[in-house]
Amino acid sequence: MGSKAKKPFIVIVAFVMCLSMTGCFDKREVDDLVNPIAIGFDKGEGNSIRMTLQIAIPTKVAGGGDGGGGGGGGESVSFTTVEAPSIYSGLNMINTYVSKQLNMSQIKVVVFSEELAREGIEKYINALIRGREFRPNSYMLVARGTGNVAERYLRAVEPELESNPAKYYEMVLSAYRYTGFSANTSIINFYKNMVSESTQPLAVLADISQFENSDDINTDNSTYREKGRDYPLEGDFKAGDMPKVGTIKSEIMGLAVFNGSKMVGEFDGEETQLQLMLEGNFGYSFVTIPDPLSADNVVPLNIRQNRNPKRKVEIIDGKPNIKVKVFLEADILSIQSGINYESIDKVTILETSAEKFFEKGLMRMLKKTAQELRSDTAGFGKEMKGKFFTWDEWTDFKWIEKYPDSKFEVEVDFKIRRPGLMLRTNPATGTEEGEQ
Amino acid sequence: MNNNITFGSHEAICLLITMISTKAILNFPSTMAKIGGPAAWFVAIYVSVLAIIAFYIISKLYSKFEGKDIIDIGEILGGKTLKILLGILIIIFLTALLSFYLRNFSEEMKTMGFAMSPIGFIMLFFVLGMVISAYHGIEPLIRFQSILVPITVISFTLFVIALIPSMSIDSIMPILGTGPYNIFVKGALRISDFAEIIFLFLLPPFIKKRDVFNKVGFTGLTICSMVLVSLTFSFVSVYPYPVSTDDLLPAYELARIIKFGRFFERAESILVITWATIGFMYLSTVFYFLLHVFGKTFDLYYYKPLILPFALVVMSISLIPPRLMNSILLEAETFRNLAWLIAFVLPVLLLIIARAAVSRKKRKTSP
Numbered sequence: 001m002g003s004k005a006k007k008p009f010i011v012i013v014a015f016v017m018c019l020s021m022t023g024c025f026d027k028r029e030v031d032d033l034v035n036p037i038a039i040g041f042d043k044g045e046g047n048s049i050r051m052t053l054q055i056a057i058p059t060k061v062a063g064g065g066d067g068g069g070g071g072g073g074g075e076s077v078s079f080t081t082v083e084a085p086s087i088y089s090g091l092n093m094i095n096t097y098v099s100k101q102l103n104m105s106q107i108k109v110v111v112f113s114e115e116l117a118r119e120g121i122e123k124y125i126n127a128l129i130r131g132r133e134f135r136p137n138s139y140m141l142v143a144r145g146t147g148n149v150a151e152r153y154l155r156a157v158e159p160e161l162e163s164n165p166a167k168y169y170e171m172v173l174s175a176y177r178y179t180g181f182s183a184n185t186s187i188i189n190f191y192k193n194m195v196s197e198s199t200q201p202l203a204v205l206a207d208i209s210q211f212e213n214s215d216d217i218n219t220d221n222s223t224y225r226e227k228g229r230d231y232p233l234e235g236d237f238k239a240g241d242m243p244k245v246g247t248i249k250s251e252i253m254g255l256a257v258f259n260g261s262k263m264v265g266e267f268d269g270e271e272t273q274l275q276l277m278l279e280g281n282f283g284y285s286f287v288t289i290p291d292p293l294s295a296d297n298v299v300p301l302n303i304r305q306n307r308n309p310k311r312k313v314e315i316i317d318g319k320p321n322i323k324v325k326v327f328l329e330a331d332i333l334s335i336q337s338g339i340n341y342e343s344i345d346k347v348t349i350l351e352t353s354a355e356k357f358f359e360k361g362l363m364r365m366l367k368k369t370a371q372e373l374r375s376d377t378a379g380f381g382k383e384m385k386g387k388f389f390t391w392d393e394w395t396d397f398k399w400i401e402k403y404p405d406s407k408f409e410v411e412v413d414f415k416i417r418r419p420g421l422m423l424r425t426n427p428a429t430g431t432e433e434g435e436q
Numbered sequence: 437m438n439n440n441i442t443f444g445s446h447e448a449i450c451l452l453i454t455m456i457s458t459k460a461i462l463n464f465p466s467t468m469a470k471i472g473g474p475a476a477w478f479v480a481i482y483v484s485v486l487a488i489i490a491f492y493i494i495s496k497l498y499s500k501f502e503g504k505d506i507i508d509i510g511e512i513l514g515g516k517t518l519k520i521l522l523g524i525l526i527i528i529f530l531t532a533l534l535s536f537y538l539r540n541f542s543e544e545m546k547t548m549g550f551a552m553s554p555i556g557f558i559m560l561f562f563v564l565g566m567v568i569s570a571y572h573g574i575e576p577l578i579r580f581q582s583i584l585v586p587i588t589v590i591s592f593t594l595f596v597i598a599l600i601p602s603m604s605i606d607s608i609m610p611i612l613g614t615g616p617y618n619i620f621v622k623g624a625l626r627i628s629d630f631a632e633i634i635f636l637f638l639l640p641p642f643i644k645k646r647d648v649f650n651k652v653g654f655t656g657l658t659i660c661s662m663v664l665v666s667l668t669f670s671f672v673s674v675y676p677y678p679v680s681t682d683d684l685l686p687a688y689e690l691a692r693i694i695k696f697g698r699f700f701e702r703a704e705s706i707l708v709i710t711w712a713t714i715g716f717m718y719l720s721t722v723f724y725f726l727l728h729v730f731g732k733t734f735d736l737y738y739y740k741p742l743i744l745p746f747a748l749v750v751m752s753i754s755l756i757p758p759r760l761m762n763s764i765l766l767e768a769e770t771f772r773n774l775a776w777l778i779a780f781v782l783p784v785l786l787l788i789i790a791r792a793a794v795s796r797k798k799r800k801t802s803p
Contacts, residue, residue, distance in 0.1 A: 390612045391614050
């Protein structure tokens with residue numbers, strides 16, 4: 001190429017390169033996009049779905065809490081609900097009346113109604129996984145109840161401490177690390193477990209509070225009676241049943257248990273904590289156990305799981321025999337009875353009692369998964385899978401069909417490490433009854 | 437053709453890494469998963485070992501042909517006729533390779549980030565890169581790779597480390613995956629995934645010395661094996677079988693799940709840039725060698741007039757498959773099942789016959 005032609009050639013090439021590299025066909029001004037942060041699916045008429053989008057209003061979110069403008073979830077978000085034959089056709093319909101183009105890449109939460117979840121959500125999960133804009137780390141929720149519960153839940157979400165509702169979802173749904181009352185149920189984990197031969201999927205339970213004021217509060221829907229307790233502990237509730245009132249109506253607590261793509265049951269808060277312990281994903285949490293020496297009192301502990309559980313699966317007489325050993329550590333938070341559990345001779349009483357408390361809970365929860373739900377939520381199939389040499393041998397074994405016949409042996413190793421800031425509990429002194 | 441350019445082992449190793457390891461970000465991990473199931477990583481190790489053994493045999497046979505590429509050896513053995521035949525075979529091989537990868541890179545780039553852009557437009561983006569680099573010749577291409585490949589390998593290592601929290605050893609069980617037959621018999625054919633080793637047999641005129649040739653081969657193949665095995669292992673331990681078989685873009689899917697707290701996520705946006713860079717390096721190198729082989733086969737002194745016509749031909753061929761699935765299937769099932777014949781069997785046969793011929797000639801000429 002001659003030197004005269006070289007320069008124009010380079011200019012043309014540079015120009016074409018610039019056009020290509022900026023992706024001019026795909027250019028989308030940030031200002032022309034609208035970002036839904038949550039999507040809800042309810043059952044529609046016939047085969048349709050009713051889809052609700054919770055859309056962040058950028059100006060309000062960016063405004064923060066100035067003059068009370070931000071902060072209120074009702075102000076920083078907008079809602080729309082549409083009935084459509086599929087997710088993408090619904091998005092198309094919404095695009096006709098929303099002034100900006102929908103961009104689903106900021107979706108933090110996907111909520112399915114219980115009705116839809118019980119019918120099976122495989123087709124929706126596949127669509128979400130296939131779509132490039134949907135994030136695999138978005139959380140999966142199931143809204144409890146009948147009717148348009150996903151829509152009802154999303155409309156009830158009114159974050160007070162966050163001006164950014166997306167951040168609210170992230171914070172609330174990652175709180176399982178310090179509450180243990182929900183779990184990391186991302187879409188991708190759900191999908192992997194849905195098609196797995198060795199474990200089953202879970203989703204976080206969501207609902208709105210049933211109590212309007214403090215006088216209405218009751219524990220009628222608590223699960224404590226099923227567990228043979230005289231009074232409810234903090235984990236004996238599912239979302240919507242928590243005995244609380246306040247401006248935040250939305251609740252998440254417990255897990256929806258699936259068999260394949262169909263919801264088959266629920267875990268309450270305590271069962272969710274035990275599920276996390278079995279997986280080795282329990283971070284830390286305040287857990288209340290009954291006082292072993294004083295029936296009317298409880299001992300709140302700060303419990304941690306610092307070691308993964310030991311899990312062993314064997315086949316005895318054609319039935320799975322599952323052995324689990326869970327390792328827990330705790331710090332004492334309070335001793336209501338004033339009994340000196342901090343002392344070396346009494347601490348073992350508390351430890352043994354806690355071990356039995358958790359062993360009983362784990363056994364109850366595991367039997368529920370096998371006999372009632374018929375779903376291997378803890379993924380013991382993964383241990384079993386390792387005993388086979390080839391994939392065909394493993395699939396021919398049909399673990400999911402064998403799991404309901406499982407027998408369980410549970411052991412808990414519980415150690416109290418620290419007494420908090422008090423080394424012993426001194427009783428109150430006085431002349432009234434109950435005081436020394 | 438001008439073969440006065442010489443480069444060292446570092447440059448040649450970088451070239452080999454680009455050519456062989458590129459498929460780690462394409463469909464290599466999911467192809468391994470289709471063959472071996474949970475034992476996909478084992479298939480990757482097996483194929484890598486086979487490729488290194490094959491190269492060991494070829495390097496031994498190559499000992500008498502220092503500084504000669506396989507076209508030169510063909511000429512020594514069968515004169516112009518064999519040289520042209522051999523050259524045409526390699527040209528077909530390189531054209532097919534370039535067409536498949538041009539289409540796949542462009543289509544996958546479209547899927548990842550340019551959904552609205554016409555495929556021809558994205559392809560043009562890569563073709564322009566190929567054309568410009570071909571005009572500048574091999575030296576800037578090699579230099580560019582010698583700088584970028586070490587950076588890419590370090591980034592890749594960080595990428596794999598970032599995936600560790602998402603990995604689960606349970607996912608690679610049962611240990612023999614879909615069974616020994618699939619791993620050892622069907623897996624053996626996947627030695628074709630190392631078919632780009634053919635570039636090493638075109639390099640001797642540029643690297644001259646035999647010990648450099650051996651060093652480049654063994655070091656390059658070892659690094660490539662590590663890259664391919666580690667990414668396959670990461671993939672199947674993050675996405676358990678059978679999920680591992682349904683992903684179009686394994687590396688992209690892996691990047692999408694990387695998340696540290698609330699402040700670091702969407703690592704795939706970095707991958708798109710890396711993807712484009714690797715795509716440029718790969719396609720430009722194949723394109724240059726396609727022109728180089730054509731020029732050498734037909735004794736052309738200048739290759740530059742061939743650049744635009746060849747770019748047009750390659751782009752047209754790459755658009756023949758009506759859909760991406762056809763292109764992937766053709767590359768993964770048909771092309772790769774035959775590529776080992778050109779990349780491994782052909783050089784071995786050629787070298788055995790050529791060695792015999794050279795020895796016989798020596799015996800005849802010696803008193």
